[in-house]
Amino acid sequence: MRTIHTLPDSVVSKIAAGEVIERPVYAIKELIENAIDAQSSTITIHLEDSGLKKLIVADNGIGMSKEDVEFSYLPHTTSKIHHEDDLIRLETLGFRGEALASLASISQLKIQSKKKTSKLGYFIQINYGEKKDEGTIGMPSGTIISASQLFSSIPARKKFLKSSRTELRLIIENVLQFALLYPKIHFTLTHNGKNILDLPVKESFNERLRTVFGNSFRDRLFPIHIDENFIKGKGFIGHPLLSSKYNLKQFIFINKRIVSDKKISLAVKEAFGTLLPAQNTPVFILELEVPKDIIDVNIHPRKETISFISDLQYFETIKASILETLNKFNITFHMSDFKSQNSSKSSETKSFIGELLRKNVLTPIKNNYAHTTLSDELFQVNNTYIIASNIDSIIIFDQHAAHERILYERFLSAYRTKKKNTQSIEIINPIQFEFSPTDALLLQEHIELFNEMGFVFDHFQAHTYTLRKIPEILKGRKIEKIIKDVLADIESEKGVTTLDLTTQRLLAFLACRAAVKSGDELHKEKMKEIIESLNTTPNNATCPHGRPTKIYLPFTDLDHMFGRK
Numbered sequence: 383m384r385t386i387h388t389l390p391d392s393v394v395s396k397i398a399a400g401e402v403i404e405r406p407v408y409a410i411k412e413l414i415e416n417a418i419d420a421q422s423s424t425i426t427i428h429l430e431d432s433g434l435k436k437l438i439v440a441d442n443g444i445g446m447s448k449e450d451v452e453f454s455y456l457p458h459t460t461s462k463i464h465h466e467d468d469l470i471r472l473e474t475l476g477f478r479g480e481a482l483a484s485l486a487s488i489s490q491l492k493i494q495s496k497k498k499t500s501k502l503g504y505f506i507q508i509n510y511g512e513k514k515d516e517g518t519i520g521m522p523s524g525t526i527i528s529a530s531q532l533f534s535s536i537p538a539r540k541k542f543l544k545s546s547r548t549e550l551r552l553i554i555e556n557v558l559q560f561a562l563l564y565p566k567i568h569f570t571l572t573h574n575g576k577n578i579l580d581l582p583v584k585e586s587f588n589e590r591l592r593t594v595f596g597n598s599f600r601d602r603l604f605p606i607h608i609d610e611n612f613i614k615g616k617g618f619i620g621h622p623l624l625s626s627k628y629n630l631k632q633f634i635f636i637n638k639r640i641v642s643d644k645k646i647s648l649a650v651k652e653a654f655g656t657l658l659p660a661q662n663t664p665v666f667i668l669e670l671e672v673p674k675d676i677i678d679v680n681i682h683p684r685k686e687t688i689s690f691i692s693d694l695q696y697f698e699t700i701k702a703s704i705l706e707t708l709n710k711f712n713i714t715f716h717m718s719d720f721k722s723q724n725s726s727k728s729s730e731t732k733s734f735i736g737e738l739l740r741k742n743v744l745t746p747i748k749n750n751y752a753h754t755t756l757s758d759e760l761f762q763v764n765n766t767y768i769i770a771s772n773i774d775s776i777i778i779f780d781q782h783a784a785h786e787r788i789l790y791e792r793f794l795s796a797y798r799t800k801k802k803n804t805q806s807i808e809i810i811n812p813i814q815f816e817f818s819p820t821d822a823l824l825l826q827e828h829i830e831l832f833n834e835m836g837f838v839f840d841h842f843q844a845h846t847y848t849l850r851k852i853p854e855i856l857k858g859r860k861i862e863k864i865i866k867d868v869l870a871d872i873e874s875e876k877g878v879t880t881l882d883l884t885t886q887r888l889l890a891f892l893a894c895r896a897a898v899k900s901g902d903e904l905h906k907e908k909m910k911e912i913i914e915s916l917n918t919t920p921n922n923a924t925c926p927h928g929r930p931t932k933i934y935l936p937f938t939d940l941d942h943m944f945g946r947k
Contacts, residue, residue, distance in 0.1 A: 403484045406433030406532060407552040411640075412481035413527050414560050417441035420525060423583070424568045427557065432549040432573070434532050442524040446495035448504040452516070454493060455508055457483040482527070487511045489529040498523040554578060556640075558594055562667065563635050565590035587669065591618070599624070604711045606668070608703040611695050613672050619650065619704055620665025621713055622928060625658050635669040649697045653704030656790065656890055657713065657921060659928035668700070713923045760909045766900040768909045776935040779913060782900050783925035788915045790893035790926040797834060797885060806836040806851040813849040813861060814842070821869050822847070831885055835892065837865075859895055867891070890926030 403409050410427060417425045420443025430436040446454060457480070485491050486508040496503030496519075506516040550573060561569045561581045571579040584590040592600045603618035620631070632650075634641050646668065654664050756777070761769040768779040817825060822845040825832070829839065836853035852861055868888055898904065898912075916922050916931060925931055940946075 403481075403488060403532075405552070406437060406549055407556050409433065409437060409481070409485055409529060409532070410439065410553050411556055412484075413439035414557070416481065416527075417443055417525070418560075418564060418567070420444050422524065422567065425560075425570075427553075427569075427571045429550070429553065429571070429573045432546045433529075433553060434546070434549070436528065436530045437532065438526065438528045440524065440526040442522065445497040445500070445503070445523050445525055447497055447500070448518075451493055451495050451504045451506055455482045455486040455491065455506070485527075485529045485532075489532045492528040492530075493525070494519055494521055494528075495525040496521050496523050559633055559635075559640050561594060562587065562590055562633060563638060563640065563669065587616070591667070603665075603667075604707050606666075606703055606707045608670070608699065610703070611699045613670060613696055613699050615668055615670040615700075615703075617666065617668040619707060622654070622657050622662075622664070622924060624665040625654075625662040625928075626665075627661050627663070631665040631667075632663065633667040637671060645697055646700060649701040650704050653701045653708065655886055655921075656787075656926035657708065657924050657928060660887075662928060666704075672696070756913065760906055760913070762904055762909060765903050768904070768913065770913060774937055776937070776940070777932055778935065779916070779932045780900075780925075780930065781902070781904060781909070781912060782897055783929050784912050784916045784922075784931040785897035786890075786893045786925040786927075787922055787931050788912065788919050789896050790890055791919050791921070793889045793893055794886070797889065805854040806838060807854050807857060808851055809849065809861075812840075815847045815849065815862070815865065817845045817847065817869075819845055821845075821866075824869050831888065835888060853892065856892070856895055864891070864895070886926070893926055 403412070406429075410433065414425060414427075417439060420441060422441035422443035424442045426438075426440045428436075428438040428440075482491070482493065487510065490510070491508045492505060493508075494503055494505040502518040503521040504516070505519045507514045554571065557569055557571050557579060561567075561579075565584040565587055568583050569579060569581045570577070581590070581593060584593060588600075591603075602621045602624055604621070606615075606617050606619055608615035617633075624631070632647055634643050634646055636643075647663070650664050650666050650668075651658070658664060756770045756772050759771070762781070763769055766781060768781050768784075770777045770779065825839070825847065832839065836851065837849065838851035840848045840850060842848050849861065849865070856864065868891060898908075904912075922931055
């Protein structure tokens with residue numbers, strides 16, 4: 383008896399709809415792309431119950447004829463491609479012909495459209511895949527798509543949706559991305575009758591950026607330009623202060639298309655290197671232009687990801703451009719907007735140093751502090767911070783973070799020039815490691831790197847190794863924990879990674895162990911040595927783990943705090 387059979391069309395359409403329209407935000411995305419392709423200058427979105435009860439996307443684009451309206455909701459119908467070769471050089475955002483067909487199968491869909499040359503528009507009503515009504519209608523030029531009772535025909539889909547607030551947030555974030563990418567389109571969004579977004583036309587990407595995120599956020603961004611290896615681009619990267627544990631503000635636009643790309647995100651992360659805490663992700667906005675024949679935008683049902691012919695080439699190009707930008711700007715932490723606190727509120731009272739660390743903000747100016755002559759007076763506070771001053775500021779140094787950055791850069795320079803950055807010493811009682819198969823494989827893959835650092839292993843048998851030598855700077859440390867932590871760190875790397883990145887992490891680990899610690903009492907000469915060395919050290923705004931090495935407090939801010947100005 384045959385058990386394999388052909389699925390009914392009604393089931394097939396709902397499966398296809400599930401691939402394209404998994405939640406309201408995906409419907410909004412597809413409809414906005416269609417509106418942009420229709421040369422719209424105004425796009426309006428109305429939502430009820432985060433789009434589940436009703437969503438409307440209206441535009442003032444070129445509109446559709448009666449005949450086009452009648453075909454528009456059928457599967458794989460499109461005006462945007464005609465031949466297989468058209469997929470290689472796409473000129474439009476939408477092209478699959480699935481958005482309206484998917485919505486038609488899982489909602490009560492109404493399509494209204496009018497061309498500028500027509501006296502009347504035309505509408506068609508489709509309820510869960512069945513045509514219910516059609517006819518002429520009076521309306522302005524453009525198209526209005528209305529979908530009600532989304533997923534009512536497949537209630538199981540609703541179980542996988544988040545809260546109404548979360549679904550609304552996702553829609554807002556998506557509309558904002560389109561607004562950034564298309565500043566010359568007026569976007570509006572309402573929810574349950576309330577205005578949420580009203581983003582009028584702006585002349586430039588930069589102006590729209592300020593409208594969307596505000597001046598404070600914009601002023602913490604550094605401009606980036608890319609023009610190499612067939613990749614042209616512009617955008618911004620955020621000061622390390624803006625980084626977080628979440629990819630909340632990472633925007634990637636390729637050929638005017640919103641995409642997500644883990645490899646591009648990793649390229650930016652690697653470029654920041656030790657300027658960020660390991661768990662944090664950088665903020666960036668990249669708008670790239672690449673030849674249409676070197677990418678494939680047809681690898682995902684919702685066109686959310688793309689594929690490059692040469693991943694490594696664009697990875698290295700983007701990474702190099704980010705590095706160049708970071709080297710141009712000063713990222714020193716600066717107390718530019720410190721505001722006096724109400725001392726009567728004891729619950730808000732904090733230590734002076736703690737308050738300074740909490741209130742640091744960016745002043746995006748050229749590096750005019752790095753080599754400023756300091757006074758001879760140096761003070762150590764709490765055996766943790768070094769206090770110095772120059773002609774216009776007080777500078778607070780974190781002694782451990784500063785010394786850690788100094789040692790890290792020395793180790794890195796020595797490694798890259800193949801010089802021994804440390805002397806190896808014999809272990810009186812060699813340490814035997816019985817690794818798991820995966821850890822043993824990781825060690826084998828990176829054994830050359832460990833050797834360069836001064837570790838010497840002998841392979842005993844199977845997954846057992848004996849450690850005979852260690853770097854001298856780690857004398858007296860818990861070597862077993864260091865080795866296991868480093869291997870765990872290597873294993874945690876995902877996606878594209880490089881030996882250079884692994885080297886950086888290991889060197890940062892070693893620098894941390896060798897640097898002076900918080901709590902160490904320092905004499906004046908040692909404090910002076912750390913400060914002078916830091917001033918000539920690259921990337922000296924943060925330690926290798928992304929914490930500030932120093933914070934500037936201008937006297938003008940002190941004057942403000944004490945009511946002098």
